[in-house]
Amino acid sequence: MKSKSNKFILSTLIAFSLILMSCGSTKLESFPKMYGEKPLTLLIMPPINNTNSVEAKDFFYTTLNTPLAEAGYYVIPPAAAMATMQRESAYDAERFLNGDLKKFREIFGADVAVFTIIKQWDKVVIANRMSVEVEYILKSTKTNEVLFNRNAEVTYNFSTSQSNSGLLGAVLGTVIDTLDTALTDYFSVAVDCNGAALEDLPYGKYHPQHGLDGEEIAKSKKIELEFKR
Numbered sequence: 323m324k325s326k327s328n329k330f331i332l333s334t335l336i337a338f339s340l341i342l343m344s345c346g347s348t349k350l351e352s353f354p355k356m357y358g359e360k361p362l363t364l365l366i367m368p369p370i371n372n373t374n375s376v377e378a379k380d381f382f383y384t385t386l387n388t389p390l391a392e393a394g395y396y397v398i399p400p401a402a403a404m405a406t407m408q409r410e411s412a413y414d415a416e417r418f419l420n421g422d423l424k425k426f427r428e429i430f431g432a433d434v435a436v437f438t439i440i441k442q443w444d445k446v447v448i449a450n451r452m453s454v455e456v457e458y459i460l461k462s463t464k465t466n467e468v469l470f471n472r473n474a475e476v477t478y479n480f481s482t483s484q485s486n487s488g489l490l491g492a493v494l495g496t497v498i499d500t501l502d503t504a505l506t507d508y509f510s511v512a513v514d515c516n517g518a519a520l521e522d523l524p525y526g527k528y529h530p531q532h533g534l535d536g537e538e539i540a541k542s543k544k545i546e547l548e549f550k551r
Contacts (some may be wrong), residue, residue, distance in 0.1 A: 323417065323473055328337050328551035329423075333544070334495045335373040336474065343545060346539060347539070347540050347541045348535075348536060348537050348538065348539060348540060349522055349524050349535055349536055349538050349539075350524075350536035350537065351540070352522075352540035353469065353523075353524050355467060355468075355469045356460075356469045356470055356523075356524040357461070357464055357524055357536060359433070359464070359465075359469060360527070361433035361434045361462070361469070361526070362395065362396055362397070362433055362526065362527055363395070363396045363397075363431055363432050363433050363434070363437065364390050364395045364396070364397050364398070364432060364433070364434045364435075364436050364460075365381065365397075365426055365430050365432035365434070365435050365463075366386050366387060366390070366397065366400055366403065366436045366452070366518060367400050367415040367418070367435050367436060367437050367438075368407065368413055368414070368415045369382045369383050369384060369415070369437075369438040369439070369440055369513070370415050370416050370437065370438065370439045370440065371440045371443075372439060372440060372441055373440055373441070373442060373443040373444075375445075377508065378440050378443040378508075378512075379440065381509055381511070381512035382406075382440060382456065382509055382512050382515075382516070383400060384400060384440055384509075384512075384513060385509065385512040385513045385516050386400075386436065386438065386516055387399075387400055388513070388516075389516050389517050389520045389521075389523075390436065390520065390523070392414040392529075393520065393523045393524075393525055393526055393529060394410075394525045394526030394528040394529025394531075395526035395527075395528065396528065397529065397533075398430050398431075398432060399551070403430065404532055406429065406430070410429065412425075412426075417434070417439055417494075418447070419437055419459070421466075422466060423435050423461060423462070423466055424463060424464075426463050427464065433462070433463060433464070434458075434460050434461065434462060434463065434469060435461050435463055436458070436459075436460050437458070437459040437460075437461065438456055438457065438458055438459075439456065439457040439459070440454075440455075440456050441455040441456065441457060442454060442455035442475075446480070450479065450480045451477060451478065451479055451480065452477070452478040452480070452544060453475070453476070453477050453478075454474075454475070454476045454477075454478075454511060454515050455474065455476070456473075456474050456475070456476075456515055456519065457472070457473045457476070458470070458471065458472045458473075458519050458520065459471050469542060470523060470524075472519050472520075472541070472543055472544070473544045473545070474518060474519040474542065474544075474545050474546075474547065475544075475545070475546045475547070476511075476514070476515045476518065476546075476547045476548070476549065477546075477547070477548045478548075478549050478550075479548065479550045487544065488495065507532065516547065517546070518545070518547050521541065522539075522541050523526045524536070
């Protein structure tokens, strides 16, 4: 049975931030348009799900508001936004990713539309691993320009077999791992992925460090993370 503690089962970070672009850039250098526009209100668009896992879309949509709000932004409540978008036939974010976003500024008062593209959501039960890849795109509703962009690849290793000795231990370990992976709290997987990908988002007006974080080091625009239980 799941409990609240399961949400933190993937808390040990064993490898992170494989730099595929320049390293050592500041947040101001990496995301100048965020500092230039100084957005206040964010609208989370329905995730674009390019995988066969239907549940992935809901997990990411319902967990994005927390890291964005903690970064100092007003996030339009997802439930209310979803109802309005469905009523306005705007549920399919694919239609608007490269389109005019001004209508979302008019309807919601949003300064930024937050897009996510779920590229991978693979649960490999036998291998006791899960792989997730998500691209995050924050676009201005004023100019349609990209203000923040990141691609995050996250791997979760649930294997516990190493701690078992002998053939019986190995067999039991495999069974435990299989059940453990099958019962993974995927809500927490989405939480961890969003948290890691948006960790260096420039702070918004409602954060005490707003306007003071420009010289902090930013992550690469493409990161690879691995969590081990």
